[in-house]
Amino acid sequence: MQRPETVPLGAARPQRATRFSSFTLVSWVAAAVVVAFIVYPVGRAFIGELGMELPAVVEVLTSSRTLEVLRNAVVAVAAGGALAFLIGAVLAWINVRTDARMGWAAEALPLMPLFVPAIAGSIGWVFLATPEAGFLNYWLRKLLALVGVHLQTGPLDIFTWPGLVFVYALYLTPYAYLAISSGLQSLDPALEEAAQVSGCGPVQTLFRVTLPNLKPALGAAVLQLITIGFALFSVPVVIGTSAQIEVLPVSIVHAVTRKYPPDLITALSMSLVLITIVVVAWLVERRIVAKGRFARIGGRGARAALVTMGRWKLPARLFVLGYLGATSVLPFLALLLVSFQGFWTPQVDFGALTGDNYVDLWNRLSVRRGITNSLLLALMTATITTLLSALLAYLSYRRRSFLGRVVDGVIKVPAAISHIVVGIAFLVAFAGPPFRWNGTLLLLVTTYVVIFLPQASFYANSAIQQIGPEMREAAEVSGARDWRVFLRVILPLMAPSLVAGWSLLFILSAGEINASAMLAGPGSPVVGQAILDLWTSGTFPLLAALSVVITAVSTTVVLTVLALGGRPNSGNAP
Amino acid sequence: GGGSSADSEGGDLVEAAQKEGIVTWYVSIPDEPVQAVANAFEQEYGIAVEVVRMGSPVVAQRYSTERDAGQAVGDLVTIPEAHVLDEYIEKGWLRTLPADQLENLDEWPEEALHKDTYFLVNSQPIGVAYNTDKLSEAPQDWEDLLDPKLKGEIDMADPMSFLSWAAFLSILKEEYGEEFLEGLADNDIKKVDSAIPGTQQVAAGESIATFPSLPSVVNPLKESGAPVELVYLSPTTGVEQYTAVSEGSPHPNAALLFADFLMSEKGQIALNEGFGISPLGDLAGTLPKPEGYVAPDLATAREEQEQLNALLGF
Amino acid sequence: MTVTTHATSAQSSAEGQPRTGVDIVGLRKRFRAPDGTIVAAVDDVTLHMPKGDFCVLLGPSGCGKTTLLRCLAGLEHPDEGSITIDGQPVFGPGIRTVEPQDRPVGMVFQNYALWPNMTVADNVAFPLTTGPRKNRLPKEQIRARVDEVLKIMGLSSHGSRAIGQLSGGQQQRVALARAIVAGTDVVLFDEPLSNIDAKVREILRRELRAMQQDLGFTAVYVTHDQAEAMELADQITVMRAGKVMQTGSARDIYERPRNRYVAEFIGTANLIPVTSTGSEAHQVGTPIGPIRIADPGPDGPADTPRFVASRAHRWWIDTAERSGENVWSGEITNAVFAGSYTEYVVQLGETSVRVWADDNPELAPGRKVWVGVDPAACVVVLDHD
Amino acid sequence: MTVTTHATSAQSSAEGQPRTGVDIVGLRKRFRAPDGTIVAAVDDVTLHMPKGDFCVLLGPSGCGKTTLLRCLAGLEHPDEGSITIDGQPVFGPGIRTVEPQDRPVGMVFQNYALWPNMTVADNVAFPLTTGPRKNRLPKEQIRARVDEVLKIMGLSSHGSRAIGQLSGGQQQRVALARAIVAGTDVVLFDEPLSNIDAKVREILRRELRAMQQDLGFTAVYVTHDQAEAMELADQITVMRAGKVMQTGSARDIYERPRNRYVAEFIGTANLIPVTSTGSEAHQVGTPIGPIRIADPGPDGPADTPRFVASRAHRWWIDTAERSGENVWSGEITNAVFAGSYTEYVVQLGETSVRVWADDNPELAPGRKVWVGVDPAACVVVLDHD
């Protein structure tokens, strides 16, 4: 725990207090447990399965198929991510810096698209934009017919590269938005105003001053996009397959779900590729940030007048609404419509709409129990993960030690591993003796916590960085020990950001499908499993109905929590 | 072994099973028939059936991981991959069916019982689903699918996604040669992730036809009035599901009782009504074997899967 | 209403010739505070800042100085009124508001707002590289101009440095260089020295004043530090709660404060309430007796309370008995050594006055003393306008 | 090695009786700056702050004031030296370092560091609710104590308010209440007023000083504002680059600065280099001729340059010719009205002096004048120690 020595000194050194408080003990134990829960199963899976099979690994890695799916993944993530980055940056700028911001939208926007589970949202877009039967296409064709253009199919086709990239971008945008907008909020607006007074228009200011100074936030955004993009499974499985585009995460999942015995070597070797990509991206980002000549958070009262958009205000708002529409409203409406249909068809017969699908869902015990289980699980996962990440963030913030950085690095690793691989790793490691956790909620919770910890720690780290050290020091000088400092001061101050992070985790874990398929026990069905089940043997209207229910439930929970949890950014020093 | 050796006659089995009160079934048959037979069993004996329903490789994978870890959570397992069940037998995970305890085992057709351990419970015949609005006349022959009229209008479930699809394709290849599959590729068949999106898209009018498709997928659509129909062309095969009882599972008696129920006429009707072919032949509501039905050979299919996929240009 | 105002402002500009410098007429800007109340940050401000003058806006925190400055720069959009800069109307009724990037102003921000991603030279060159491409100077001319400005600022050898490698004073000069490089005639300063050490601040203040005089631009300088205002300003405008209290030279404001607020805000003033207008013209009645005054003070409603204001350093204090006009005896209640003077608080009956005098060890609390003030240093001020 | 040092420190405390107040001996703290260089933020500081005194640490930005204060609070871990607070060693060789939460100190942070998630009363009660549960006061007593402290601070009716609903001055009082509520004898202040308006600052300063005297705690107060230091301090410590330059009362430091640095840092000093020790004891030679002085100044190496230091306000300026000792004639080069005085810069040959005198319109730049200084106001200071 000793801080690195500043200067070696000849004289007798005063003794550093080395008393181990229960807090230090508990937080290091928590860190150790977390690290163990990542290193043991993941290490066991990789070393146990791949250790003996190096030639096979090399073969997988060099096979033309791997290269092809890798190339596809890179193209999808690069194109989708770039688009998401652009959209996210523009949205963040509009919402943080201009008078086109819409109060409610600014807070709800980042989470909106995630309310609809990714697999449901992708199916929603299938409903909307398949060339012949897509609702949008159907109505567009009717519109075009009015002006004398007659088409048989199209004009949109979701099952193409552009379609795939489009949906990737929609689902990645929130992550870009979150990172960039938090960076923008802490960038001194005077830098931009100085540019304006120097004769720069708003757009020029954005490109010449704002973006170059946001590099750390932009780096974080890119890192998030890369990690999440390469792990994205639902979008490519729904859209990519029909577009004849197979991407790496889908191949990994297929390698273990479509064959028995599962092809673990392929899955793990491909996962290695993803881990490498993420680790390299992480290193590059650290280098960029470390070099940094960037603006720091400005002096007191950095209060900017919002950029007046003038005649661009309406287009800017339309852009924001358009994004909301594309990611959330349109697919949700499509799902809602289909959920009341007997079967998916663009010729909507409003008289024939029926609630049968909901009745059918209600009658399925596994769905009913899945929903309650998933809510419970999501509640537990989000809470545990949030608290854990807050604790770990505080630990490495308080004591900038090498060990702290190692912990920080290790908890990021699961982000790069396909959920299903994590699921298998956990099953292998903990199903049997001495743990015998098979089929228990405990196993699911543990796995979810590990899977979502990287995301949670992203939030916790940014939350804690907004708290000045004097908040903690004031508590220490007041005589408070670690627990009290953490529980009474640090945690409440982190709360607004943590609540937002909690909501995200809640939604993501409520809709998690891949690890759940491996781990959900007979006594503990979860929603993710039910979704996957309906996808492989069910009907789209039923699937739509389930998606609508999940979306409605998560939205309600999250909005309630956000309303109760207070507004963001109230945690700064007075 | 567990408590299985302790009990003896039929009447005792019911009692012992009822004492256990519950039975866990790992299964990859579609949800609706599974629920039907589970409900029927519960009504008959008051024993709840805990269903874990997933795609067959996932079922197999979970089952074996659990057994490897020294556990047996599933009392029964039902999957189409007979060769996997053979492997399980070798590992001692499955229980030889005790003739003295299963009333219906005597009557059970011999060709539907393998190694005295696992038995065929259900077979869903594979057919072609087509949109009746877009195609006035049903295809008569597999070669009708090569019609240029259908170019780009046929969805095909990913043959890599399911071994039974490969088995089916390998029968077609046997019959028509490789050129047939290449012809399909030339006719621009479109790959879909599984039979579900394919058939849903046919119902929506996105495509004209899809195969392989199954009654369990088409029936609910037809019931809701979708313009979709399933035809069986010759030759064809089906998804045959085999059930086995675990050795050393937590509810050995309930497992046996449920296996016995699956062999009963009542159980067969509950499981197969409207969906499948029963090994007991034509029972009320079960499907007849379509013309040209050939039993699938999944073990061979496994070897040919990659090649078939390549022939289709996927 | 708007129309009337328009007519008035049109008139006023029609009457005189177009005025140079900055002209503000009837400016208002209101904000809705987070709790829903409405704050008039700038409240009917009319003000002329002559060309080439160093004009200081002085007032306590929250009085609207920054808002007024930002209205000039175009960074805030006022609700009402008009602004003319060097004869060009940039805001007003019936005028298309000129955007910040098109106004002939430069600005030096509180913490300089230099762009850390650019070198010193790039920061300074920036204002020359904006605007429509066809109007821009060619590259070499930009370079030449930047070199010239950096030379004026004594930064010739620092052009290629990163911003982080400069001291506070050098940063200030870069910020100033950036504000003047494009040759704008008006430069706005928003408390540019408030983050700096007192000693360094003093040096920078002198440097700034010298440069402003060399270059001849009109400076509009916001501060809440009286010493800074006095030292720098040709013209000081004292603000309070969005309103202008008084405008004038440092000496005017110090020696002839208009009202109690200004008297108290600038320097240390003794305010003694006026109880009667007194028998003579240059004398008023107060609780400590009649005081002879230099100036009967500004007009104002008769019922507004008035005070005699006098500066603490214009009083004398003595242990020996004295007599005459404007002389009182009292007891020292507190003495604080402040270096160049010592502040003695002397109780005269109910009233206490502060006297700044040279340090004298004899003058300890409890001591009976005589104090007095030069009538020339006494003015009458209103309680409020 | 440890043993020796230990013995020494034991000795020193054995020799005298245990001293109250804060005792710092040979304290050092070094930092590695981001660019790898090593900064001695606190460099061999030895200092005694007597109990009940108001002790100010004064120095320019970056001189190590905050670091020293944080070492006292236990928030930084010094490299060397020892600290004793009210007789209790809290840091030193062979001593187990006492953690911040166990030191008998309260602290008021620069921006108060009040916790926005708690009410005023909760903020103040916090220090009473820490520590081992069994040692804590019962709830009602805590409440009573908080009420009492809030009452002293004039905040009785504000207990249930949120922090954001208080003005800056009220926030300061809450911060002070929190620092003293647990009855600690030492309260540390890190520039608590630097974010506040000059006028409000003046009021808060007085309030703070009055409370400190009422409550009798030892205050250690960090600032870089000389006026603040002079007004508040019983004892001022001037620091520079981690080292103590001089410790003493405000008057000591102002009138008898030890070296050039202190003379320049506190108030406005004219420094005239000493070229020869002069023929008489109380006279030295300078470029403008001999100057009569009050004090031959501190000892120091003979080859260290020396200066005659005199305060600008101790000089007089006159348009009429004068003669005598310490009188020169020269030309005014600049005159700046500063309210209570006007600063005249007068050129005497190569040397220029600043004279603070009453404003006089006759004294314009270019005018020939006579200036002089009282020998009692002239001291000799070293260039550096």
Ligand SMILES: Nc1ncnc2c1ncn2[C@@H]1O[C@H](COP(=O)(O)OP(=O)(O)OP(=O)(O)O)[C@@H](O)[C@H]1O
């Ligand atoms: N964007 C805004 N929203 C709400 N109120 C505002 C806004 N900007 C300024 N105000 C309010 O307007 C008033 C004037 O603010 P302004 O910043 O102009 O004061 P100032 O004189 O510059 O103060 P300071 O010396 O603290 O910088 C204040 O009461 C402030 O709270």
Ligand SMILES: Nc1ncnc2c1ncn2[C@@H]1O[C@H](COP(=O)(O)OP(=O)(O)OP(=O)(O)O)[C@@H](O)[C@H]1O
């Ligand atoms: N954590 C640190 N790492 C590296 N250098 C530091 C650190 N803390 C302080 N320093 C350096 O130590 C020196 C003294 O800093 P300190 O904060 O004590 O100064 P200060 O007198 O309080 O200044 P100010 O008036 O600006 O607050 C400075 O040069 C500073 O850069």
Ligand SMILES: [Mg+2]
């Ligand atoms: Mg301001």
Ligand SMILES: [Mg+2]
């Ligand atoms: Mg400091």
